[in-house]
Amino acid sequence: MARQRPVSPRKEPSQRRSRELVDLIVKATTRVLLKHGYEGCTTNRVAEVAGVSIGSVYQYFPNKDALVVRVMERHQEKLLGVMTEHLASLKDASLEEAVKTLVHAMLDAHRIEPKLHRVLREQVPRIGALKALHEQHSAYEPLVTAWLDAHREALPVADPAVATWVLIAAVDGVLGRVLVDRPGWLEQQQLARELERLIVAYLRGART
Amino acid sequence: MARQRPVSPRKEPSQRRSRELVDLIVKATTRVLLKHGYEGCTTNRVAEVAGVSIGSVYQYFPNKDALVVRVMERHQEKLLGVMTEHLASLKDASLEEAVKTLVHAMLDAHRIEPKLHRVLREQVPRIGALKALHEQHSAYEPLVTAWLDAHREALPVADPAVATWVLIAAVDGVLGRVLVDRPGWLEQQQLARELERLIVAYLRGART
Amino acid sequence: MARQRPVSPRKEPSQRRSRELVDLIVKATTRVLLKHGYEGCTTNRVAEVAGVSIGSVYQYFPNKDALVVRVMERHQEKLLGVMTEHLASLKDASLEEAVKTLVHAMLDAHRIEPKLHRVLREQVPRIGALKALHEQHSAYEPLVTAWLDAHREALPVADPAVATWVLIAAVDGVLGRVLVDRPGWLEQQQLARELERLIVAYLRGART
Amino acid sequence: MARQRPVSPRKEPSQRRSRELVDLIVKATTRVLLKHGYEGCTTNRVAEVAGVSIGSVYQYFPNKDALVVRVMERHQEKLLGVMTEHLASLKDASLEEAVKTLVHAMLDAHRIEPKLHRVLREQVPRIGALKALHEQHSAYEPLVTAWLDAHREALPVADPAVATWVLIAAVDGVLGRVLVDRPGWLEQQQLARELERLIVAYLRGART
DNA sequence: GATGAATGAGTTTTCATTCAT
DNA sequence: CATGAATGAAAACTCATTCAT
Structure with missing residues (x-):
C-alpha cells in the first residue's frame, strides 16, 4: 500500500527566523488543507500561500506528508x-x-x-x-x-x-x-x- | 475543496456483455484498491488488471472516482x-x-x-x-x-x-x-x- | 554510487505508428546529446525536439538513461x-x-x-x-x-x-x-x- | 555543449587557516566523489562532510566543478x-x-x-x-x-x-x-x- | 463499441548559488 | 571572514483523460 516515508522534520529550526518560517509554512499548510483538501494541498501551493520559496519548505520538511503530519x-x-x-x-x-x-x-x-x-x-x-x-x-x-x-x-x-x-x-x-x-x-x-x-x-x- | 464531478454510471450497460465488462472493472478496482490503496488505484492499473482497455473503462465510468464509488x-x-x-x-x-x-x-x-x-x-x-x-x-x-x-x-x-x-x-x-x-x-x-x-x-x- | 535503474524499454512499440515514434525519440535524443551533452539532455528537451509529448517519451522509456542507452x-x-x-x-x-x-x-x-x-x-x-x-x-x-x-x-x-x-x-x-x-x-x-x-x-x- | 565556467580558485588562500580549509574541502570532495559518484557529489554534501559551511566552500571555489577539478x-x-x-x-x-x-x-x-x-x-x-x-x-x-x-x-x-x-x-x-x-x-x-x-x-x- | 497510443498539465523534489547576518 | 538560511529555476516523472483508428 506504499506510503511510509520519513515524516520527521528535516532540520530543527534553530534560529528565531527559521522558527517563524516553519510556523508560517505550517499555517499555510493548514489554510491550504482547509481550502483544497489533501489532494489539492500541493507543496507549491503551500509555499505560495506561505509567501515562501518552495526550497524553504523542503529545507524543513522532507516531503509533502510531513507537512500534513505536522499540522x-x-x-x-x-x-x-x-x-x-x-x-x-x-x-x-x-x-x-x-x-x-x-x-x-x-x-x-x-x-x-x-x-x-x-x-x-x-x-x-x-x-x-x-x-x-x-x-x-x-x-x-x-x-x-x-x-x-x-x-x-x-x-x-x-x-x-x-x-x-x-x-x-x-x-x-x-x-x-x-x-x-x-x-x-x-x-x-x-x-x-x-x-x-x-x-x-x-x-x-x-x-x- | 475541489472535487465535484459526475459519479453516476455514464450509461446503463444494456447488453449482457457490457454488464460483464462493468463487473470485471469493478472487481479489478477492488483488487487494486486492496493492493495499492486509493492513491495507487490508477485508472490505467485498473484497466490492466481487468484485462480491459482503458478506453473501455471510460466507456462506462466518467472518471476515476466513479470507479471507487461503485466499489x-x-x-x-x-x-x-x-x-x-x-x-x-x-x-x-x-x-x-x-x-x-x-x-x-x-x-x-x-x-x-x-x-x-x-x-x-x-x-x-x-x-x-x-x-x-x-x-x-x-x-x-x-x-x-x-x-x-x-x-x-x-x-x-x-x-x-x-x-x-x-x-x-x-x-x-x-x-x-x-x-x-x-x-x-x-x-x-x-x-x-x-x-x-x-x-x-x-x-x-x-x-x- | 546509486544509479542502476531499469533501462530496458517499457513497452514494445507494436504498431507502425509507435515504431516511428520511438525512432523519432531516439533520433531527437541523439541530436540533443550532441548539442547539449549528457547533462543538458533532459527528457523535456528531447520530447520538445522530437515534437512529441513528454508523456509519449515515458510511454516507451522508463527513464532518462534508457534513452541514452538506446542511442x-x-x-x-x-x-x-x-x-x-x-x-x-x-x-x-x-x-x-x-x-x-x-x-x-x-x-x-x-x-x-x-x-x-x-x-x-x-x-x-x-x-x-x-x-x-x-x-x-x-x-x-x-x-x-x-x-x-x-x-x-x-x-x-x-x-x-x-x-x-x-x-x-x-x-x-x-x-x-x-x-x-x-x-x-x-x-x-x-x-x-x-x-x-x-x-x-x-x-x-x-x-x- | 553548455558548461564553460571559471574553474580556477577564487582566491589564493594566503593564511594558514585558509589553506587548511581548502585542504579539508578537497579531501571531502574526494570522499564524496568516491562514495556517491559525480552526480551525487553535491556542494552541500561536500560542505557537510568537510564539516564546513557551504558559504566557506564558495569562498574558495567559484562553483561545483572547480571542486572536482581541484581533486x-x-x-x-x-x-x-x-x-x-x-x-x-x-x-x-x-x-x-x-x-x-x-x-x-x-x-x-x-x-x-x-x-x-x-x-x-x-x-x-x-x-x-x-x-x-x-x-x-x-x-x-x-x-x-x-x-x-x-x-x-x-x-x-x-x-x-x-x-x-x-x-x-x-x-x-x-x-x-x-x-x-x-x-x-x-x-x-x-x-x-x-x-x-x-x-x-x-x-x-x-x-x- | 472497443482499443490503446498519445497527451500534457501538474507534482514532487533537488541542488547550485547568493547574501544578510 | 564565516555562516547557513533562503532561494527558485529546472528536472524527472505520473496519470486522468481524449480521440483517431
Missing part, C-alpha cells in the same frame, strides 16, 4: 491541552460530575477548529496516520482509567482500561460523525445530554 | 443485505434479544470483507457530494428507529431517531476503531458483550 | 555492422593483410558518427554503461582470436585471447584519444600506418 | 610525481630498461588510488575547457620523447613525439580498460610483460 500534531497538541485542563478536576468528582466533565472536555476539544478537525479526520487516514490520530486519546486515557479504578467498588466495571477504551471510542465515534454529518449539533445541548446518558448508563451498567 | 456501493449493498437480514427478526424481539441482534448484525457486517472495509474507511477520501454514500447506516436506521418507536413506552427514549443515530454512531465508532487498532477483537466474545451492555444501558437509560 | 545501442549496432563486414575477409589473409583489415575496420567504425561516438564515450561512463561500451568489441573479438589461433605457429603468441584483448584495448584506446584530442588525425594516413606498425610488431613480437 | 589536479600531481620519479632514470637506459621503467611507472601510477582514478575517468564528465587537464600525460611525455630522440639512430622512429603519443595512448588505453574490466590484472606479472612486449616491438618496429 496534525499541532492540532493534537491543542486538543490535548484542552482535554487535560478539563480533566485535571476529575480526581474527586462524583460520577455525574465526572461524566459531565468528560463530555464537556471532549466537546470543547472538538470545538477548537472543527473544520480543520474534520479535514484531518477525513484526509489523514490516507497517509497512514490513523493510528496516530487514535493515539491522541492515549494521552489522557490514563486519567479516566484512574478515576474508574478509584470508583471500582461502586461501579460494575470489570476492566477499567477496557471500559475507558470503549467509552472513548464510542464518544469519539459519535463526535467524529457529528463533525462530518451534523456539524450544527456541536452546539446543541441535547448532544451533550445524550452523551452523558450514554456514559453514565454504560458505567452504572446493567449486566445483560 | 463502495457494492460493498454497502452487501453490508445492507447482512444488516437487513439480521434485523428482519427485530420486530417482536425483547430488548435483550433486539440488542443482541443489532450487535450481532453490526459485527457480522464488519466481517464481510474487513480489509476492503478498512481500506474504504481509511483510504478513500470523502469523494465529492458523496457524503450520502458514507452514511451507510441510513438504510437500516429506520428499522431500528421503528423498533424503538414501538417500544417507546417501556424505554425512556425521548426521540427514537436521535437515539438510533447516537447508538449506531457509537457502535460504529467502536467497530471502526477495532478494525484499525484491534483487529483481533472482532472475534472476541467480550467485544460483543461490552457493546450489548453499552446499548442496553443507554436504552434502559438512567437519566443523569 | 548507444543503436550506434553500436552500426559499428558492429561495419566491423563484421570488414572482418569477414579476414580468414585467409596474410599477417599484413589481416592487420590492414583490422585497422581499416576500426578506423572506419570510428568514422561513422565521430561526434556522437565522442559524446557517448565521454558521457556514457556516468550511467554505468562503460562495460557495455567495452563489450561492443566482444562481438568481433572471436573473429580476431580465431585468426590468431590459426596462425599460431608463425607467431610468438602465447594466448590468442589475451593478445586480442590487449590489441583491441590498445588500438581502441588510441582511437578514443584521437577522437577526443586529435579529431583531425582520423583522416591522416599516418595514424593508420602507426597502428599497423603497432599491431604487426606486437604480433611478430620480440620477446623482451 | 583531479591533486590526483594528477601525485601521478606526475610517481611518473617523473620513475622516469628520472630514463636518460641513459637501454631500450629494454627504458621500457621496463616506463611500464613500471605507468602501472605504479595506476596503483596510487585506483578507485579514485576510476571514478575520475568514468564519472567525471569532460568539464568545460578542461581537455588540457585530461591530458594528464602531457607533463611527462617530453621525458619519453627526449629519450626517443636521443636514441633516434638506433630506432626506426620517424617522429618521436608522435611515437610517444601513440605509445602512451595505447598503454593508457589498456590500463584504463584493465581498471574497469579486469581490476585484478593490475597486480599480474603477465600484464606488465605484455605491455613491455607491445612497446619494445613497436619501437624496434618492423615497418609494414
Whole structure:
C-alpha cells in the first residue's frame, strides 16, 4: 500500500527566523488543507500561500506528508491541552460530575477548529496516520482509567482500561460523525445530554 | 475543496456483455484498491488488471472516482443485505434479544470483507457530494428507529431517531476503531458483550 | 554510487505508428546529446525536439538513461555492422593483410558518427554503461582470436585471447584519444600506418 | 555543449587557516566523489562532510566543478610525481630498461588510488575547457620523447613525439580498460610483460 | 463499441548559488 | 571572514483523460 516515508522534520529550526518560517509554512499548510483538501494541498501551493520559496519548505520538511503530519500534531497538541485542563478536576468528582466533565472536555476539544478537525479526520487516514490520530486519546486515557479504578467498588466495571477504551471510542465515534454529518449539533445541548446518558448508563451498567 | 464531478454510471450497460465488462472493472478496482490503496488505484492499473482497455473503462465510468464509488456501493449493498437480514427478526424481539441482534448484525457486517472495509474507511477520501454514500447506516436506521418507536413506552427514549443515530454512531465508532487498532477483537466474545451492555444501558437509560 | 535503474524499454512499440515514434525519440535524443551533452539532455528537451509529448517519451522509456542507452545501442549496432563486414575477409589473409583489415575496420567504425561516438564515450561512463561500451568489441573479438589461433605457429603468441584483448584495448584506446584530442588525425594516413606498425610488431613480437 | 565556467580558485588562500580549509574541502570532495559518484557529489554534501559551511566552500571555489577539478589536479600531481620519479632514470637506459621503467611507472601510477582514478575517468564528465587537464600525460611525455630522440639512430622512429603519443595512448588505453574490466590484472606479472612486449616491438618496429 | 497510443498539465523534489547576518 | 538560511529555476516523472483508428 506504499506510503511510509520519513515524516520527521528535516532540520530543527534553530534560529528565531527559521522558527517563524516553519510556523508560517505550517499555517499555510493548514489554510491550504482547509481550502483544497489533501489532494489539492500541493507543496507549491503551500509555499505560495506561505509567501515562501518552495526550497524553504523542503529545507524543513522532507516531503509533502510531513507537512500534513505536522499540522496534525499541532492540532493534537491543542486538543490535548484542552482535554487535560478539563480533566485535571476529575480526581474527586462524583460520577455525574465526572461524566459531565468528560463530555464537556471532549466537546470543547472538538470545538477548537472543527473544520480543520474534520479535514484531518477525513484526509489523514490516507497517509497512514490513523493510528496516530487514535493515539491522541492515549494521552489522557490514563486519567479516566484512574478515576474508574478509584470508583471500582461502586461501579460494575470489570476492566477499567477496557471500559475507558470503549467509552472513548464510542464518544469519539459519535463526535467524529457529528463533525462530518451534523456539524450544527456541536452546539446543541441535547448532544451533550445524550452523551452523558450514554456514559453514565454504560458505567452504572446493567449486566445483560 | 475541489472535487465535484459526475459519479453516476455514464450509461446503463444494456447488453449482457457490457454488464460483464462493468463487473470485471469493478472487481479489478477492488483488487487494486486492496493492493495499492486509493492513491495507487490508477485508472490505467485498473484497466490492466481487468484485462480491459482503458478506453473501455471510460466507456462506462466518467472518471476515476466513479470507479471507487461503485466499489463502495457494492460493498454497502452487501453490508445492507447482512444488516437487513439480521434485523428482519427485530420486530417482536425483547430488548435483550433486539440488542443482541443489532450487535450481532453490526459485527457480522464488519466481517464481510474487513480489509476492503478498512481500506474504504481509511483510504478513500470523502469523494465529492458523496457524503450520502458514507452514511451507510441510513438504510437500516429506520428499522431500528421503528423498533424503538414501538417500544417507546417501556424505554425512556425521548426521540427514537436521535437515539438510533447516537447508538449506531457509537457502535460504529467502536467497530471502526477495532478494525484499525484491534483487529483481533472482532472475534472476541467480550467485544460483543461490552457493546450489548453499552446499548442496553443507554436504552434502559438512567437519566443523569 | 546509486544509479542502476531499469533501462530496458517499457513497452514494445507494436504498431507502425509507435515504431516511428520511438525512432523519432531516439533520433531527437541523439541530436540533443550532441548539442547539449549528457547533462543538458533532459527528457523535456528531447520530447520538445522530437515534437512529441513528454508523456509519449515515458510511454516507451522508463527513464532518462534508457534513452541514452538506446542511442548507444543503436550506434553500436552500426559499428558492429561495419566491423563484421570488414572482418569477414579476414580468414585467409596474410599477417599484413589481416592487420590492414583490422585497422581499416576500426578506423572506419570510428568514422561513422565521430561526434556522437565522442559524446557517448565521454558521457556514457556516468550511467554505468562503460562495460557495455567495452563489450561492443566482444562481438568481433572471436573473429580476431580465431585468426590468431590459426596462425599460431608463425607467431610468438602465447594466448590468442589475451593478445586480442590487449590489441583491441590498445588500438581502441588510441582511437578514443584521437577522437577526443586529435579529431583531425582520423583522416591522416599516418595514424593508420602507426597502428599497423603497432599491431604487426606486437604480433611478430620480440620477446623482451 | 553548455558548461564553460571559471574553474580556477577564487582566491589564493594566503593564511594558514585558509589553506587548511581548502585542504579539508578537497579531501571531502574526494570522499564524496568516491562514495556517491559525480552526480551525487553535491556542494552541500561536500560542505557537510568537510564539516564546513557551504558559504566557506564558495569562498574558495567559484562553483561545483572547480571542486572536482581541484581533486583531479591533486590526483594528477601525485601521478606526475610517481611518473617523473620513475622516469628520472630514463636518460641513459637501454631500450629494454627504458621500457621496463616506463611500464613500471605507468602501472605504479595506476596503483596510487585506483578507485579514485576510476571514478575520475568514468564519472567525471569532460568539464568545460578542461581537455588540457585530461591530458594528464602531457607533463611527462617530453621525458619519453627526449629519450626517443636521443636514441633516434638506433630506432626506426620517424617522429618521436608522435611515437610517444601513440605509445602512451595505447598503454593508457589498456590500463584504463584493465581498471574497469579486469581490476585484478593490475597486480599480474603477465600484464606488465605484455605491455613491455607491445612497446619494445613497436619501437624496434618492423615497418609494414 | 472497443482499443490503446498519445497527451500534457501538474507534482514532487533537488541542488547550485547568493547574501544578510 | 564565516555562516547557513533562503532561494527558485529546472528536472524527472505520473496519470486522468481524449480521440483517431
